[in-house]
Amino acid sequence: MNEWVIELRNVSKAYAAHPVLRNVNLQVRAGEFLTLLGPSGCGKTTILRLLAGFEPADGGEILIGGQDMRTLPPEQRQVNTVFQSYALFPHLTVFENVAFGPRLKRIRGEALRDQVMEALRMVKLEDLAGRRPGQLSGGQQQRVAMARAVVNRPRVLLLDEPLSALDYKLRKAMQLELKQLQRRLGITFIFVTHDQEEALSMSDRVAVMNAGRIEQFGTPRQIYEAPENLFVARFVGEINNLPGRVVVAAPPRYDIRLHDRVVNLKSSRVFGIGDRVNLLIRPEDVRIWREWEGSAEERAALFPAMVEEVIYKGSTVDLALRLDSGDALSTTQFFNEDDQALMNLDFREGERVFVDWVHDWETILPHEE
Amino acid sequence: MKVKEPFKFAAVGVIGFWLIAFTLLPNLLVVVASVLERGGDEFVALVFTPDNYRRLFDPLYLGVLLDSLWLAAATTLLCLLLGYPFAYLLTRMPARWRPLLLLLVIVPFWTSSLVRTYAMVILLQTNGWLNQLLLDLGWIAEPLELLYTEPAVIAGMLYALLPFMILPLYAVLEKLDRRLIEAARDLGAGRVTIFRRIILPLTLPGIVAGCLLTFLPGLGMFYVADLLGGARAMLVGNLIRDQFLSARDWPFGAAASVLLTVLMGLLLWAYYLSARRANQGALP
Incomplete structure (x- = not known):
């Protein structure tokens, strides 16, 4: 028996000669919460449609539970979908929407009632069983769509941006509920979203997609x-990108010149002397010294910069800086409540500051445009 | 708001006047006439009587009514059986073809339906084109009796009324959310189940609208029965016309007319109920 509940091997798909998936390989473990993350049009929804069986792949193999899906129509696959639009049947009550799948399996009477009500209890909708979808709020409709899918106990649940139509607060609450539900049921979830925060907070693993390819899976x-x-x-979170050049290569350590400074950094990648690189630093990893902080020797190793913009965000203060080298740098400073006297974040626009970052927390990548 | 009010008043006034003068009053006159006695020179005598309605339930006239209902129902059913797949196929056509195809459905309306019915006569008569064609092909040895039969009347009504069935069906099928069908498949439904449990209930308002739009005119289309059915086919529409124009029995014609109106009213009411039920479930 295969350890993968879902396997995509070299799957490709094109719409009218326009490729949407190019040789995609993907393996999903049973019980995993996997997220396909990417900008719109990257092919993430197409993967769901291929898995559900609404469309055939042009090339490659799709296996669910080790079984080739090529000739199996959607109604015979052990997967269920939660649609972005929910696609609830408007003429049926909440109860009948959820009962749709079990009825097709010839479940009747008490057993049907029990199954449906259990699914509705799970999403806290048992009181609304008699309503029609049109009489429910967006969040409630979303829950019905969940219940209608999970009541069938599928091997894999496919979720196509199920939370995108909800407002921020409700989305947050539903993220948590969805994650808990997934743990409780032990069903494999394949979740599609373009919201990187959602992807990071909910998933066991994330596949970042772009232009029909999986860019990274981890x-x-x-x-x-x-x-x-x-x-x-760039897609996952905010990041600063500083161009540099390798001057001394002693793997795993490299001396990298950033304008007029040379910094010694570690990388598991192999670079040669003279290679152009991108130094990537998260805003929250940037440290800031103000003019009166630190000694002259300490400052010599820092990068001088000018505060261009101060954005107060409640729990953080974000600064847009301009390094003397001309590069832009954004930073996020967290308020430190234990240390109010020192952590005074009253930056002014036009103020001169000195910055560096927590070394080895950066990422060094070969240069690309 | 104040500035717009004279215009609003005028607009509503004109419509109101129109409806009262040309719809409500004539219909009231018909209702009043239906409970009066037949007169000498004035067509009606101002004497109250329920006799006209009693006469309608005479087996002779009841037979006419049942015949009409049967013909209209048969036509409606045939329209539905032909129109539903037709409308469905229309919605599956490439989007840029659809307006043209819809136009072709409507084109026959540009010719008077009376003229088109005469055309049917030319096609169906004993030495008509259809018989000629079948003879030439050697499929029949002698001309068929096509004209002045019940199938001829049904065919004529079918031809005249089919667009009224196709258009409302097209409207609901076009609106039908394809994702609901995908959702049903995803939950394990096969073609038959999807049609029975999703497509049929969701297109029911269009089916009812199409049936009303074919059944109701079907009851009153006297000229089709006249031209294609000859003297053998007497329908409510013919009866009403004959009472007013030939027999000069206005009260009885009026009573038949009121009966027809009430019947149509009941059907419209049924439609209203079904539409309201369907709307209740629609997404906002």
């Missing part, structure tokens, strides 16, 4: 802290 931590290329780095 845990949220790997994706965020060790992006494999510039696209992933």
Whole structure:
């Protein structure tokens, strides 16, 4: 028996000669919460449609539970979908919507009632069983769509941006509920979203997609802290990108020149002397010294900069800086409540500051445009 | 708001006047006439009587009514059986073709339906084009009796009324959310189940509208029965016309007319109920 509940091997798909998936390989473990993350049009929804069976792949193999899906129509696959639009049947009550799948399996009477009500209890909708979808709020409709899918106990649940139509607060609450539900049911979730925060907070693993390819596949931590290329780095969270050049190569340590400074950094990648690189630093990893902080010797190793903009965000203060080298740098400073006297974040626009970052928390990638 | 009010008043006034003068009053006159006695020179005598309605339930006239209902129902059913797949196929056509195809459905309306019915006569008569064609092909040895039969009447009504069935069906099928069908498949439904449990209930308002739009005119289309059915086919529409124009029995014609109106009213009411039920479930 295969350890993968879902396997995509070299799957490709094109619409009218326009490729949407190019040789995609993907393996999903049973019980995993996997997220396909990417900008719109990157092919993530197409993967769901191929898995559900609404469309055939042009090339490659799709296996669910080790079984080739090529000739199996959607109604015979052990997967269920939660649609972005929910696609609830408007003429049926909440109860009948949820009962749709079990009825097709010839479940009747008490057993049907029990199954449906259990699914509705799970999403806290048992009181609304008699309503029609049109009489429910967006969040409630979303829950009905969930209940209608999970009541069938599928091997895999496909979720196509299920939370995108909800407002911010409700989305947050539903993210948590969805995650808990997934743990409780032990069903494999394949979740599609373009919201990187959602992807990081909910998933066991994330596949970042772009232009029909999987750019990186790993845990949220790997994706965020060790992006494999510039696209992933930029798409997942905010990141600063400083151009540099390798001057001394002694793997795993490299001396990299950033304008008039040389910094010694570690990288698991192999670079040669003279290679152009991108130094990627998260805003929250940037440290700031103000003019009166630190000694002259300490400052010599820092990068001088000018505060261009101060954005107060409640729990953080974000600064847009301009390094003397001309590069822009954004930073996020957290308020430190234990240390109010020192952590005074009353930056002024036009103020001169000195910056560096927590070394080895950066990512060094080969240069790309 | 104040500035707009004279215009609003005028607009509503004109419509109101129109409806009262040309719809409500004539219909009231018909209702009043239906409970009066037949008169000498004035067509009606101002004497109250329920006799006209009693006469309608005479087996002779009841037969006419049942015949009409049967013909209209048969036509409606045929329209539905032909129109539903037709409308469905229309919605599956490439989007840029659809307006043209819809236009072709409507084109026959540009010719008077009376003229088109005469055209049917030319096609169906004993030495008509259809018989000629079948003879030439050698499929029949002698001309078929096509004209002045019940199938001829049904065919004529079908031809005249089919667009009224196709258009409302097209409207609901076009609106039908394809994602609901995908959702049903995803939950394990096959073609038959999807049609029975999703497509049929969701297009029911269009089916009812189409049936009303074919059934109601079907009851009153006297000229089709006249031209294609000859003297053999007597329908409510013919009866009403004959009472007013030939028999000069206005009260009885009026009573038949009121009966027809009430019947149509009941059907419209049923439609209203079904539409309201369907709307209740629609997404906002």
